[in-house]
Amino acid sequence: MIDRISKHFSTKHKSSMVGIGDDAAVIMAGEQCQLVTTDMLVEGIHFDLTYSPLQHLGYKAVAVNVSDIAAMNGVPEQIIVSMGLSNRFSVEAVDVLYEGIRFACDDYNVDLVGGDTTSSRSGLILSVTAIGNVPPKALALRSTAQKNDIVCVTGDLGAAYLGLQVLEREKQEFLENPSMQPKLEKYDYLVRRQLKPGARTDIIHELRELQVVPTAMIDISDGLASDIMHICKESEVGVNIYEDKIPIDQRAYDTALEFKLDPMTCALNGGEDYELLFTIRQEDFKNLENHPDIHFIGYIYEKEKGINLITRGEKVVPIQAQGWQHFKL
Amino acid sequence: MIDRISKHFSTKHKSSMVGIGDDAAVIMAGEQCQLVTTDMLVEGIHFDLTYSPLQHLGYKAVAVNVSDIAAMNGVPEQIIVSMGLSNRFSVEAVDVLYEGIRFACDDYNVDLVGGDTTSSRSGLILSVTAIGNVPPKALALRSTAQKNDIVCVTGDLGAAYLGLQVLEREKQEFLENPSMQPKLEKYDYLVRRQLKPGARTDIIHELRELQVVPTAMIDISDGLASDIMHICKESEVGVNIYEDKIPIDQRAYDTALEFKLDPMTCALNGGEDYELLFTIRQEDFKNLENHPDIHFIGYIYEKEKGINLITRGEKVVPIQAQGWQHFKL
DSSP, X not given: OHHHHHTTOOOOOTTEEEOSSSSSEEEEETTEEEEEEEEEEEXXXXXXXXXXXXXXXXXXXXXXXXXXXXXXXXXXEEEEEEEEEOTTSOHHHHHHHHHHHHXXXXXXXXXXXXXXXXXXXXXXXXXXXXXXXXXXGGOOOSSOOOTTOEEEEESOSSHHHHHXXXXXXXXXXXXXXXXXXXXXXXXXXXXXXXXSOXXXXXXXXXXXXXXXXXXXXXXXXXXXXXXXXXXXXXXXXXXXXXXGGSOOOHHHHHHHHHTTOOHXXXXXXXXXXXXXXXXXXXXXXXXXXXXXXXXXXXXXXXXXXXXXEEOTTOOEEEOOOOSOOOXXX | OHHXXXXXXXXOOTTEEEOSSSSSEEEEETTEEEEEEEEEEEBTTTBOTTTSOHHHHHHHHXXXXXXXXXXXXXXXXXXXXXXXXXXXXXXXXXXXXXXXXXXXXXXXXXXXXXEEEEEOSSSOEEEEEXXXXXXXXXXXXXXXXXXXXXXXXXXXXXXXXHHHHHHHHHHHHHHHOTTOOOOOGGGHHHHHXXXXXXXXXXXXXXXXXXXXXXXXXXXXXXXXXXXXXXXXXHHTEEEEEEGGGSOXXXXXXXXXXXXXXXXXXXXXXXXXXXOEEEEEOGGGHHHHTTOTTEEEEEEEEEGGGOEEEEOTTOOEEEOOOOSOOOXXX
C-alpha cells in the first residue's frame, strides 16, 4: 500500500526532508527538524469501549503519537486532537476523554494547541497529530542502520498483547455471566500496558544526556519482528536477534503459559508495546551498558545474511512479520 | 465546547504561540511561524458517497485544510493523510481517492509527507493535517480586527450550499426512479463548489505582492454570519455588514429562488464556501480596490454597536449564526 501510493507522489519543497515511510514526517524549520505524525484510533478496530475506560483511551491516543516522535529521537511539544463522536457520547464523556488527554499532556510535557470535534455516524474516532523537534544531527531514521551496529530495545515486550488477551477473556466471561465481578488485580501490569501504554520520551532525554545518537530507530507498535524488519528493509541490512536477550516480564511469561501461548511469540509479534527499538554504533555501547532499561538483543549484518532469530538452541530461524498490519504509510 | 475544553489546558512551551481557537495552531520554529491544522471528514456526516466521487472527496479533504492555513495568511507546504476504510473499499477505490489528493497537492503546491491507512467498522474517515508557514509579521489571527477596519470577502457566497441542495434533490429523484439520468449541467458551477471547493491560496500570494497584511482573517466554512461572529467575538469588536455588498453569483441566486430559498440567507448561512473573510486597515484599501475578486462588505465598529446586517432598505438587523455547527476547537 505504501509503495503503491508513494510512487505517485514526489516532494516539491526543500523543507520536506523525509516524506512517506517513517514514524513521523521531517520538515526543516530554521535550524531544527520539525517532526509531525498522525495516528487515527477507530472504535471497534483499535479499541473496545466495553473494557477501555475513556480516560485511558484519551491518554493512549496521545501516547502512541508521542511515541512516534520519540521514535525519530525527537522531543514532542504540541498535539492537535480531532474527534468524531456519535450521539451516544455525552458532554461528560467528552470531558473524561479530554481528562485523559490532559494527563498525557502533563506526563509528556506537550501542549494541546488545537483540533476539532465533529459528529460520527457510529462510534468514536480519535485522530491525534503530534509535533516535535530534533536537531538535524540527532535525527534517527529507520533507514540508517549500519553493519556491525548493536540492536537495542527498551523495557519489556509482549505484555500489552497479553493484557488484551486478559481483557478479551473477561469480556467473554462477562457476556456469559453479567453478574460476575472482574478479577483483574493479578493482571494489573499487563492490562495497564494495553490500556494506558507509556511512550519512552524518558529514553530520548537520557540518550541526549549520554550523548548517544542511535543510528536508526523505530517504536514497537506492530511487534518486534515486524518492526526490526522495517529497519532492515529501509536500511538494506540484515540482523541476528538473540532469543535469550529478548526482555519478557515474568508476569507476561506466566500469563502467556496460562493462555497456552508461546511467550516468545507474544514478545515477537504481540505489538502495541510502544517501546523503542534502535541501533547504536559499537563504540557507544559503553555509555549504555549499565542502563537498567535498555537491552542489547542483536547485531546488524550485511543484507545477504537475512533477518534471523538465533534461538536458545543456537538455531538460525528467519524472522517473519506476523504483527498487527495497519497499512502504515 | 471549546471553552469547556480549553479552560483545563494551558501551554508549557514558548514555541506554542497560539493554541486552541483559531483556524490553525501557530508554533514558533526559528524565524517563522509554523502553522498546523487538522480536519476530519466522516462519511454520512460530511459527505455522501452516493454523489461525492472519491476523487473529488480526496481533493476536498486537502483543500479544506489548505484553506485553514490560508486563513492565517499562511502558505501551505505539507500534508499528512490518515484514512479509515471499511472493507467495502477496494484497493482501486483507494487509488482514486489518492489521485484526488495528488491533484490537490499539485494545485496547492503541497507535499504529501506521511500518514496511515487503517480499518474502520463503517464507512470512510479522512483526517488531513496541513502544515504551512508565515512570517510572524504577516500572521493573521481571528482576534486582531480593529475599529474602523474594512471587512473584505473573496469570491462569492452561498453556491456550495445550493450545490448541496441540487445534489440532495437529485439523490431523492434517483431513489424514486433509479432509471433517471442526472441533469446537472445547468448546476455545474454550484455542484463543483460543493464537491470540489478551492482554497484561496492565490489571494494569500496576491496580498503578499500587494504588501497588505489583513488585521484579522478566517475562512468561510460555517457561513459568513457565523464566521464574522467568530472574528468579532475573538477581536471584541462590532461590525456592520451591508447586504447589497455581499457577493452572490447569478447562478446561485437563480437556483435559490428555484428552491424557494432566500439567496441572502444562503449566502449568510450556507457555509462551505472556503472563501476568505478578512479585515484590512483603511489605508490598505487603495491597494486592493481594483482587485476583481475581493469585495468590501462592511466596517468594524466598537463592540457596543453589535454585529449587524444593514439591509437594502437600510434597516439594522442583528446577525445570528445559523451556519454549520461542528464543534470546532
